[in-house]
Amino acid sequence: MIESPNHSENKRFWKRKKEVRPQEILKAATELFVEQGFSATKVAMVAKKAGVQPGTIYVYYENKEALFKAVIHAAMDPVLQYSNDFLKQYTGSSKNLLFELTHQWWKLMESEACAGIPKLVTAESKNFPDLTRFYMDQVLVHAKRIVEGVLEYGIQKNDFFVENLDISARIMMHSLHEITVYAHSFDSLADEKLDIELYLDQLASFFYKSLSNPHPVDRPLKGPEIQALNTEENHQ
Amino acid sequence: MIESPNHSENKRFWKRKKEVRPQEILKAATELFVEQGFSATKVAMVAKKAGVQPGTIYVYYENKEALFKAVIHAAMDPVLQYSNDFLKQYTGSSKNLLFELTHQWWKLMESEACAGIPKLVTAESKNFPDLTRFYMDQVLVHAKRIVEGVLEYGIQKNDFFVENLDISARIMMHSLHEITVYAHSFDSLADEKLDIELYLDQLASFFYKSLSNPHPVDRPLKGPEIQALNTEENHQ
Amino acid sequence: MIESPNHSENKRFWKRKKEVRPQEILKAATELFVEQGFSATKVAMVAKKAGVQPGTIYVYYENKEALFKAVIHAAMDPVLQYSNDFLKQYTGSSKNLLFELTHQWWKLMESEACAGIPKLVTAESKNFPDLTRFYMDQVLVHAKRIVEGVLEYGIQKNDFFVENLDISARIMMHSLHEITVYAHSFDSLADEKLDIELYLDQLASFFYKSLSNPHPVDRPLKGPEIQALNTEENHQ
Amino acid sequence: MIESPNHSENKRFWKRKKEVRPQEILKAATELFVEQGFSATKVAMVAKKAGVQPGTIYVYYENKEALFKAVIHAAMDPVLQYSNDFLKQYTGSSKNLLFELTHQWWKLMESEACAGIPKLVTAESKNFPDLTRFYMDQVLVHAKRIVEGVLEYGIQKNDFFVENLDISARIMMHSLHEITVYAHSFDSLADEKLDIELYLDQLASFFYKSLSNPHPVDRPLKGPEIQALNTEENHQ
DNA sequence: TATGAATGAGTCTTCATTCAT
DNA sequence: GATGAATGAAGACTCATTCAT
Numbered sequence: 001m002i003e004s005p006n007h008s009e010n011k012r013f014w015k016r017k018k019e020v021r022p023q024e025i026l027k028a029a030t031e032l033f034v035e036q037g038f039s040a041t042k043v044a045m046v047a048k049k050a051g052v053q054p055g056t057i058y059v060y061y062e063n064k065e066a067l068f069k070a071v072i073h074a075a076m077d078p079v080l081q082y083s084n085d086f087l088k089q090y091t092g093s094s095k096n097l098l099f100e101l102t103h104q105w106w107k108l109m110e111s112e113a114c115a116g117i118p119k120l121v122t123a124e125s126k127n128f129p130d131l132t133r134f135y136m137d138q139v140l141v142h143a144k145r146i147v148e149g150v151l152e153y154g155i156q157k158n159d160f161f162v163e164n165l166d167i168s169a170r171i172m173m174h175s176l177h178e179i180t181v182y183a184h185s186f187d188s189l190a191d192e193k194l195d196i197e198l199y200l201d202q203l204a205s206f207f208y209k210s211l212s213n214p215h216p217v218d219r220p221l222k223g224p225e226i227q228a229l230n231t232e233e234n235h236q
Numbered sequence: 237m238i239e240s241p242n243h244s245e246n247k248r249f250w251k252r253k254k255e256v257r258p259q260e261i262l263k264a265a266t267e268l269f270v271e272q273g274f275s276a277t278k279v280a281m282v283a284k285k286a287g288v289q290p291g292t293i294y295v296y297y298e299n300k301e302a303l304f305k306a307v308i309h310a311a312m313d314p315v316l317q318y319s320n321d322f323l324k325q326y327t328g329s330s331k332n333l334l335f336e337l338t339h340q341w342w343k344l345m346e347s348e349a350c351a352g353i354p355k356l357v358t359a360e361s362k363n364f365p366d367l368t369r370f371y372m373d374q375v376l377v378h379a380k381r382i383v384e385g386v387l388e389y390g391i392q393k394n395d396f397f398v399e400n401l402d403i404s405a406r407i408m409m410h411s412l413h414e415i416t417v418y419a420h421s422f423d424s425l426a427d428e429k430l431d432i433e434l435y436l437d438q439l440a441s442f443f444y445k446s447l448s449n450p451h452p453v454d455r456p457l458k459g460p461e462i463q464a465l466n467t468e469e470n471h472q
Numbered sequence: 473m474i475e476s477p478n479h480s481e482n483k484r485f486w487k488r489k490k491e492v493r494p495q496e497i498l499k500a501a502t503e504l505f506v507e508q509g510f511s512a513t514k515v516a517m518v519a520k521k522a523g524v525q526p527g528t529i530y531v532y533y534e535n536k537e538a539l540f541k542a543v544i545h546a547a548m549d550p551v552l553q554y555s556n557d558f559l560k561q562y563t564g565s566s567k568n569l570l571f572e573l574t575h576q577w578w579k580l581m582e583s584e585a586c587a588g589i590p591k592l593v594t595a596e597s598k599n600f601p602d603l604t605r606f607y608m609d610q611v612l613v614h615a616k617r618i619v620e621g622v623l624e625y626g627i628q629k630n631d632f633f634v635e636n637l638d639i640s641a642r643i644m645m646h647s648l649h650e651i652t653v654y655a656h657s658f659d660s661l662a663d664e665k666l667d668i669e670l671y672l673d674q675l676a677s678f679f680y681k682s683l684s685n686p687h688p689v690d691r692p693l694k695g696p697e698i699q700a701l702n703t704e705e706n707h708q
Numbered sequence: 709m710i711e712s713p714n715h716s717e718n719k720r721f722w723k724r725k726k727e728v729r730p731q732e733i734l735k736a737a738t739e740l741f742v743e744q745g746f747s748a749t750k751v752a753m754v755a756k757k758a759g760v761q762p763g764t765i766y767v768y769y770e771n772k773e774a775l776f777k778a779v780i781h782a783a784m785d786p787v788l789q790y791s792n793d794f795l796k797q798y799t800g801s802s803k804n805l806l807f808e809l810t811h812q813w814w815k816l817m818e819s820e821a822c823a824g825i826p827k828l829v830t831a832e833s834k835n836f837p838d839l840t841r842f843y844m845d846q847v848l849v850h851a852k853r854i855v856e857g858v859l860e861y862g863i864q865k866n867d868f869f870v871e872n873l874d875i876s877a878r879i880m881m882h883s884l885h886e887i888t889v890y891a892h893s894f895d896s897l898a899d900e901k902l903d904i905e906l907y908l909d910q911l912a913s914f915f916y917k918s919l920s921n922p923h924p925v926d927r928p929l930k931g932p933e934i935q936a937l938n939t940e941e942n943h944q
Numbered sequence: 945t946a947t948g949a950a951t952g953a954g955t956c957t958t959c960a961t962t963c964a965t
Numbered sequence: 966g967a968t969g970a971a972t973g974a975a976g977a978c979t980c981a982t983t984c985a986t
Contacts (some may be wrong), residue, residue: 039275130308146407178414185361205453210446217441511747595831597893626847657833682918
């Protein structure tokens with residue numbers, strides 16, 4: 001079922017007609033998929049939440065899988081449209097740019113449309129490889145480029161000192177990605193919620209401290225203390 | 237029915253020691269759950285992979301959900317047994333400690349038993365709240381404590397300068413957690429695989445640069461450049 | 473799988489009016505439950521008998537138990553609607569009233585809808601306590617009230633002489649109940665069927681002789697003949 | 709499964725060896741079958757209650773059905789051994805004989821071994837036709853003969869006046885049977901329990917009044933009041 | 945376009961029965 | 966005789982999908 005090869009002709013099936021009905025279905029589906037995952041979300045639940053009958057969903061979407069893909073694509077629209085042009089016109093401080101990066105990422109990802117999507121894609125990555133690839137190619141690479149742009153901005157202004165641009169960008173991008181996943185998987189169940197704004201500030205600050213530190217760091221030679229860490233030998 | 241005649245060779249399968257049977261089931265279940273998630277994994281698939289009949293699974297596990305929980309618990313056992321005692325004995329440099337932290341985390345999480353579990357728990361968090369809480373309380377909090385221990389070690393030796401211990405520890409812990417999730421959700425589908433060892437080195441280095449940077453960082457006052465980032469106005 | 477190709481002719485089965493569908497299911501279920509009991513009746517058998525697919529049953533009934541309860545309730549509806557109003561209008565002889573009672577009970581219980589239900593409820597009483605209570609409260613109590621009404625009618629007309637109204641009513645009600653149970657449990661297997669009409673006449677006659685007998689009867693003092701009956705001493 | 713014809717060779721399989729083990733199994737099985745019926749009673753439950761392993765049951769009984777039949781047969785042993793010889797030596801009053809009949813029946817049927825069996829046989833009659841026939845031939849006919857003997861005793865002494873011996877005996881036998889079925893199906897769930905001793909006394913008294921009433925009773929001619937009873941026309 | 949009753953293949957789960965020990 | 970782990974066929978129930986209206 002999953003990943004059947006005969007979808008070549010509907011590559012853009014998620015560009016659904018702009019009527020109200022499919023929007024409601026998409027909205028309902030997004031919420032349910034994000035909350036419960038693909039398999040656990042039943043088409044009947046989506047229909048009920050959207051205020052339509054199950055059959056109606058199949059008027060707009062070929063099947064549940066197509067609906068799922070449409071949900072992801074629709075949710076990623078805002079992100080895909082988020083251009084990195086702004087970097088070309090940005091003239092502020094490198095430090096401030098980091099704070100903007102973290103807070104804007106959060107604002108973007110937690111906008112009503114795509115909140116929870118990163119977690120959802122993460123969860124279903126193995127079952128929807130093509131969707132995952134789309135997500136990686138479009139969203140993650142896009143995000144990484146923006147981070148790279150930020151780093152280059154700081155490097156150019158001699159504010160940032162980066163040994164390995166690719167991996168540094170990945171580290172930062174992953175940190176940003178992680179927080180959105182965490183928020184939807186764990187924080188909602190935590191006894192005391194994370195203060196996101198504070199977290200984002202600290203994250204930017206953490207980034208800045210690292211990037212503005214001009215001293216290169218090499219891994220020390222491995223010493224005998226490594227064994228101290230490895231206590232696995234006494235596990236069954 | 238159709239497939240029944242070709243079972244003549246498994247007539248003595250159940251002769252194996254009874255102790256190993258649940259282990260085999262657990263192993264098969266772990267792999268399948270990690271690969272496909274809870275709902276998409278069928279009990280019959282687990283049975284087949286474990287080389288038993290579907291009914292046998294229910295000799296050892298009350299139901300599919302119990303099997304799932306057993307998988308998570310069993311996988312997390314090595315991690316939970318990984319104590320932070322080593323910090324008390326550790327006498328090396330703060331810098332080296334960071335490298336140990338990242339590499340040991342990876343080694344621990346990617347050991348055969350629990351590879352992919354973080355991703356799995358992340359994915360099913362909403363469907364298994366109690367399991368998620370167990371994971372948060374045991375694994376994440378445990379991991380955070382170790383990170384805090386590392387930070388305190390460096391602070392005490394005057395190598396690290398940390399404004400907010402809690403959030404700094406979270407940031408680092410999340411970074412570590414993220415790579416295990418990323419490895420199982422995305423990296424396996426990536427065209428060019430991430431060089432994990434290099435990534436871990438860079439991550440430790442990134443941590444070190446930030447932590448060893450004594451200059452406090454505050455968020456700059458918000459300026460007009462914020463709007464430049466926000467391009468959301470042209471979305472629905 | 474093997475049987476799938478021979479369904480081409482039922483393609484339009486579901487075109488029948490939706491109102492009749494649950495009725496057909498109920499009818500099929502009633503017959504099977506009465507014949508075989510709850511556990512021995514398989515949902516698939518009900519579906520087949522009703523001319524629907526197994527899944528269709530779950531469109532109308534939450535589960536097998538709900539279907540069972542619906543069967544009992546639907547079957548008892550006619551009985552519950554059978555009011556005892558007629559007693560208020562009845563002006564005939566007390567004797568005739570007894571004949572009416574027995575024959576009407578039989579006619580009512582053996583009407584298509586509820587034939588065999590008393591036996592079924594009797595059989596499943598332990599497994600469905602709430603249903604049994606419903607049956608007791610509604611059907612048995614109802615029946616007993618009618619019998620009590622009959623007795624009171626005769627007493628008032630000085631035709632009947634009853635020492636203990638409650639127990640006399642129970643005795644008669646039980647006799648009536650018994651024949652419906654007997655008919656469905658045993659008589660169908662008997663070599664020579666019971667002549668029900670004759671039996672009912674004799675039962676009414678038996679009732680009448682007892683009720684019209686004005687001589688009180690007390691239990692004689694226990695004598696030595698009791699031991700003569702008890703031959704249990706030679707059992708384990 | 710039920711009623712397979714290849715049991716001809718084990719017609720007396722219930723004459724089980726007199727060891728302790730099968731007795732315990734039989735005892736446990738009897739209680740569970742009586743409480744829950746055949747299908748709802750699981751072999752594993754019987755094993756657990758008997759303090760043995762499931763496999764052990766199959767050492768003594770060919771299968772679940774054989775166990776069931778053994779239960780019924782063993783439980784009926786006391787009844788089958790209950791001879792009607794006592795009638796030949798009975799010299800007391802006819803009235804007292806009726807009281808003995810009712811109370812002895814109850815004592816016999818409610819002895820530990822066979823309490824609840826009538827209800828069980830009633831419930832499973834359709835699924836075990838041969839068992840039902842055995843029960844009818846042995847127990848019910850046996851009981852009816854005793855009742856007939858009682859009636860003949862009274863007739864001979866000119867105390868009883870019976871128009872139709874067969875049906876009168878059936879009526880009385882059914883009344884006795886009914887009370888044992890009722891006790892196990894309904895009375896245990898009733899808010900206020902039936903006072904059995906009182907009921908039995910009243911039943912004997914009811915019998916006596918009827919039997920000692922010398923006036924023949926014929927059914928009156930049907931009159932117009934019959935329609936008054938029939939209110940079925942206003943049911944759907 | 946929208947419906948919603950019906951489907952029927954598929955899933956989880958049960959449990960009577962077996963058999964090597 | 967007794968075990969009890971393993972079986973595997975069968976049953977209750979689900980749900981994505983269809984299609985006549």
